[in-house]
Amino acid sequence: AQTVTQSQPEMSVQEAETVTLSCTYDTSESDYYLFWYKQPPSRQMILVIRQEAYKQQNATENRFSVNFQKAAKSFSLKISDSQLGDAAMYFCAYTVGSQGNLIFGKGTKLSVKP
């Protein structure tokens, strides 16, 4: 079965500090893409960052970066200089090849303390 595991149901970080959210996945495919999506309270889900599995270089988007360990099937998200607006549910997900469906983890609820 294809699965995504987010082992931290909740995390908390102080404003301006750095936090890392964990994600492991399980697929036997070689062509896949990994994502982190953010779902703020009562707002729609938006893409945070995307990683192609064939690329060794870790993706970065401003304050957001990933640590992609392909052999370990690990895809963690690091948020630097945390801001109050980063408070949300964060979902790790992947899709295989040209298939459309995203497979999501259960999410990590991130709180940011002022």
Added chain:
Amino acid sequence: DTGVSQNPRHKITKRGQNVTFRCDPISEHNRLYWYRQTLGQGPEFLTYFQNEAQLEKSRLLSDRFSAERPKGSFSTLEIQRTEQGDSAMYLCASSLTGTGGDEQFFGPGTRLTVL
């Protein structure tokens, strides 16, 4: 374009009734997806369309569920003979097909409560 829209935003129905949800994707997007999200869980894939063709359906999509995307534009998701277990947030997303791993843009969802 204002993004993916879904209507209604909330729906309360009695068990056994039929309900229909609508999704309007971003206009140039050729793919449209439906997901279901229950409390404390991540979204679960239900089905997706490329243009008007329904390319994949999850085993989660029982015979009571049907989705359409006439003319490859908006889509509807109908649930017949609703059950309490159908209570969930139904999310729609759209994307423009590229080489794979396309970003999906999500709508605000329709929250269904079955009494």
